[in-house]
Amino acid sequence: MLSVGWDQVFAWRLSRQFVAAPTAGSAEDVATRLAGVQAQVASAAEMAVAVRSHAPRSLAVGAALAAGTLIKTWAMRGTLHAMVPEHAAAALSLIGSARTWEKPSWQKTFGATPEQVRALVEVVSGVLAGQVLTRDELVDAVLAEPGFAHLGEQLRSGWGAVLKPLAWQGALCHGPARGTKVTFTAPADLAPGWQGVPDPDVAAPTLIRAYLSAYGPATPEAFDAWLSRNSVRKAVLRGWFAAMGDALTEVDVEGRIGWIPSEFADDLAAATLDGGVHLLGPFDQYVLGPGTGDTALLPAEHRSKVSRTAGWISPLVLVGGRIAGTWEQVGDDVVVSAFDAREISGRDLSAAVNRLAEAIGEQPLNVRAS
DSSP: OEEEOHHHHHHHHHHHTTSSSOBSSOHHHHHHHHTOEEOSSHHHHHHHHHTTBSSOOTTHHHHHHHHTSSEEEEOGGGOEEEEOHHHHHHHHHHHHHTOGGGSHHHHHHHOOOHHHHHHHHHHHHHHHTTOOEEHHHHHHHHHTSTTOGGGHHHHHOTTOTTTHHHHHTTSOEEOOOBTTBOEEEOHHHHSTTOOOOOOHHHHHHHHHHHHHHHHOSBOHHHHHHHHHSSOSOHHHHHHHHHHTGGGEEEEEETTEEEEEEGGGHHHHHHOOOOOOEEEEOTTOHHHHTTOTTOTTTSOGGGHHHHBOGGGOBOOEEEETTEEEEEEEEETTEEEEEESOGGGSOHHHHHHHHHHHHHHHTOOOOEEEEO
16 A cells, blocks of 8 residues: 655645646646536636646637537536536446436425436437527427426526436537527537447446546545535445556555555655645635545635535635635735635745736736735
């Protein structure tokens, strides 16, 4: 078993996630490395890519979505993500394998039986074949079919609860925006080479490896918390990890046992932390990957400052790879709320703000404490 300290883990993650060393690659490269970028808020997805890019391009995520090289769909934890097609297909397969829409609690809340969901998959697949439709256009077409009238309100909901099981089965994804309106289409019509949603046992190694390659060392339970809020049966989850055998290396991180792809074990062991300051945007994968409950990354007493009401995840201040505060932009100022101001060098913070300004195309930005 490999034994390392948290400084090594955070140094390795900062590098792997293009935080310490931004990439010259594309939005697709960043999304691949992060196993998806949360896209509930489009500007947050753009910032996540921009701050990791050596030469940021305006609206890079939007351009990749329009080209079909990224797919926007309801994926991890039922939230919208922009993902490369291979990772999207794998995530949909594993999330769908939990079949949450067959649980009595889901049926009671949303009013759709498993048989109706199955029928919706067939109807929506037929309606969307070769088409891009707004939500209203899609819902009108579905309601024109017998047996779905009672689902009208749920189908029109912006939360998409009844549409999510359809996405997890590969029947739909988000299409190019039509002005301010959301559209839907079939993944096969959007993404060149879409191969459909694979069997979960085939999909599992792809997504587990992608997750651990960015957020490892991590446990099966941490992977499932990121994926489905712990909806996958424990025996199935552990079976997926066990089946990867020597492709994964067991790691002891100061008493916490996790796994990492074996090809990165030497890099992890050699990683060193420089203690630098980095600013990341809202809903950033750096914290969403391990989860806000990971006390090695985010002290428990400060969790409510990052994971806020209505599911909002604050922009992050990182010091030495750990979350040391939050920030917000107010006009030309970056207002920093440090957990402990003594931990953050003013000079390093100013340099981080300058990097942020370059990434989002706003210069200059000033720094002030909250």
